[in-house]
Amino acid sequence: MIYRSPSKILYFGPYVNSGTGLCLSELQNDPELLEIWTSLVDCRNFTDTCDENYPYRSADGSCNNVDYPEWGKSFTPQERFIPAHYEDGIDYPRDYDLPSPRLISNKLFNDTGEGSYDKRKTAEMMAWGQLLAHDFVLTPTIAKVDCCDQANEDNPACFTIEVPEDDAHFTSTCMNFVRSSPATVGCVPGHREQVNELTAYIDGSMLYGSTKKEMDGLREFSGGRMRCTDTNLLPANPAGMCLKLNHNDVCQAAGDSRVDVVPNLGGNHILLMREHNRIADELAVINHHWDDERVFQETRKIIAAMIQHISYNEYLPGVIGPDAMTYYDLDLSPWGHDDPYDPDFNPSIRNAFAAAAFRFGHSQVMPEQAYLFHDYVSFEHYPLEKEFMNTHMIQKQEGKKVPALMRWLSYDKAMDTDRFFVKEIRDLLFLKNGKSSDLPAINIQRGRDHGLPSYNAFREHCGLSTVSQWNPNANEGLEDHRWSVTRILKDLYQ
Numbered sequence: 151m152i153y154r155s156p157s158k159i160l161y162f163g164p165y166v167n168s169g170t171g172l173c174l175s176e177l178q179n180d181p182e183l184l185e186i187w188t189s190l191v192d193c194r195n196f197t198d199t200c201d202e203n204y205p206y207r208s209a210d211g212s213c214n215n216v217d218y219p220e221w222g223k224s225f226t227p228q229e230r231f232i233p234a235h236y237e238d239g240i241d242y243p244r245d246y247d248l249p250s251p252r253l254i255s256n257k258l259f260n261d262t263g264e265g266s267y268d269k270r271k272t273a274e275m276m277a278w279g280q281l282l283a284h285d286f287v288l289t290p291t292i293a294k295v296d297c298c299d300q301a302n303e304d305n306p307a308c309f310t311i312e313v314p315e316d317d318a319h320f321t322s323t324c325m326n327f328v329r330s331s332p333a334t335v336g337c338v339p340g341h342r343e344q345v346n347e348l349t350a351y352i353d354g355s356m357l358y359g360s361t362k363k364e365m366d367g368l369r370e371f372s373g374g375r376m377r378c379t380d381t382n383l384l385p386a387n388p389a390g391m392c393l394k395l396n397h398n399d400v401c402q403a404a405g406d407s408r409v410d411v412v413p414n415l416g417g418n419h420i421l422l423m424r425e426h427n428r429i430a431d432e433l434a435v436i437n438h439h440w441d442d443e444r445v446f447q448e449t450r451k452i453i454a455a456m457i458q459h460i461s462y463n464e465y466l467p468g469v470i471g472p473d474a475m476t477y478y479d480l481d482l483s484p485w486g487h488d489d490p491y492d493p494d495f496n497p498s499i500r501n502a503f504a505a506a507a508f509r510f511g512h513s514q515v516m517p518e519q520a521y522l523f524h525d526y527v528s529f530e531h532y533p534l535e536k537e538f539m540n541t542h543m544i545q546k547q548e549g550k551k552v553p554a555l556m557r558w559l560s561y562d563k564a565m566d567t568d569r570f571f572v573k574e575i576r577d578l579l580f581l582k583n584g585k586s587s588d589l590p591a592i593n594i595q596r597g598r599d600h601g602l603p604s605y606n607a608f609r610e611h612c613g614l615s616t617v618s619q620w621n622p623n624a625n626e627g628l629e630d631h632r633w634s635v636t637r638i639l640k641d642l643y644q
């Protein structure tokens with residue numbers, strides 16, 4: 151599997167679209183194109199050899215499977231469940247005749263009081279989902295560009311979202327959107343794929359990093375420990391993009407660069423870092439003969455196992471329910487080890503899982519962040535829109551309030567998993583200087599950017615009936631949707 155420098159490959163799309171009149175297979179054999187292609191692309195063939203006897207995971211996920219050393223490695227293209235569907239078969243998003251994602255968001259996702267807190271799932275269910283997502287996928291975008299600026303009208307990195315003129319929140323008719331970095335599979339010109347910058351394995355890479363360089367930068371190199379501040383917080387990241395609204399606030403350094411997005415995420419990162427150091431200290435005491443490397447790697451192995459266990463034993467049953475756990479043979483054995491490892495299965499993240507399915511968690515996002523104090527009665531609430539990229543809740547009083555943040559997550563409830571998204575992420579995402587964005591609208595546009603095929607194509611792939619009529623009572627109707635939802639979809643897509 152080969153990953154190419156994304157910013158360069160971008161120019162392949164416009165070249166093909168510029169009316170050569172050739173189809174992809176012809177282009178692949180066209181000497182002129184191939185010459186341009188080879189001058190642009192950076193084919194990173196995997197050249198390392200795997201040491202079959204090395205007992206720990208590599209930092210970048212390579213060599214997990216010695217027969218396919220690049221499977222699940224960081225900086226490789228994402229896989230697909232079903233083939234990509236672009237307008238031109240190569241890289242142009244399928245948006246012809248499709249409604250504006252913000253219009254869909256207004257009609258389908260707007261929480262006008264129907265959305266409610268989940269009766270059982272704690273806020274930590276949401277927070278763990280986000281943490282877990284940041285263990286297995288980060289899809290880079292091309293650059294930081296203001297695509298609504300006229301100067302970027304023809305920028306191929308841009309794919310702005312059209313905002314309806316009568317929008318109840320946004321006054322501008324343009325919402326910024328930058329396309330994901332392109333890549334292709336195989337060392338030949340091909341259709342557009344997207345990259346995963348992280349190890350696809352649940353291996354704690356949000357804590358340790360997804361390259362050796364990142365990992366080394368986060369290690370203390372003493373006693374097997376991870377670096378932390380004197381007050382047991384994450385080390386500072388001087389290059390971070392957080393808000394720093396208060397004098398002593400700093401951005402945090404972690405294995406995943408999104409650590410500062412919301413306090414619930416930073417809090418969970420701190421939890422893992424502290425747990426690593428707690429275990430490392432204990433292992434070092436009982437194993438005097440172990441050096442720093444041994445203590446670090448053994449601890450890392452235990453932490454990854456803990457993350458996997460929590461995810462499969464507690465989180466996943468909460469998400470899909472006990473019946474689906476059993477149906478898909480996902481229940482863990484109550485004792486001993488299972489060995490369901492399949493060496494022929496590529497564990498790379500599937501594009502539609504990252505760009506669509508696992509974003510279900512955005513519906514669980516609560517409208518606030520909070521502290522809950524020792525008495526389990528006194529709260530201090532902060533509106534979510536004030537907390538995006540804001541590390542103050544974590545760093546206030548040198549981190550003394552982190553336990554109260556984690557207590558809140560373990561006690562209060564997440565929002566229901568449904569079609570409603572709180573206004574804090576639907577209207578006010580990343581609010582700064584009066585400008586903000588809409589997360590579920592971005593999710594829809596991201597699906598189009600990545601060439602995800604239609605809902606019907608996925609229904610077919612999942613063994614569900616395909617739909618050709620709106621009437622839920624008719625044959626080939628949207629029978630597994632409520633009529634209230636079908637009606638909205640019908641208005642939008644008919």
Ligand code: HEM
Pocket residue numbers: 276277278279280283287288289290411412503504505508509510511512514515575589592593596
């Ligand atoms: C306050 C909480 C959260 C915020 C502010 C947030 C925000 C975001 C943003 C801004 C993106 C990038 C969207 C894009 O440009 O395409 C994103 C992606 C994503 N989010 Fe969330 N999110 C939150 C919670 C969650 C939760 C609870 C889950 C899952 C249970 C989740 C799963 C994902 C996934 C899988 C992606 C795609 C990542 C990638 O491929 O790079 N997020 N989120």
Ligand SMILES: [Ca+2]
Pocket residue numbers: 285286348349350351352353354355356
């Ligand atoms: Ca990982």
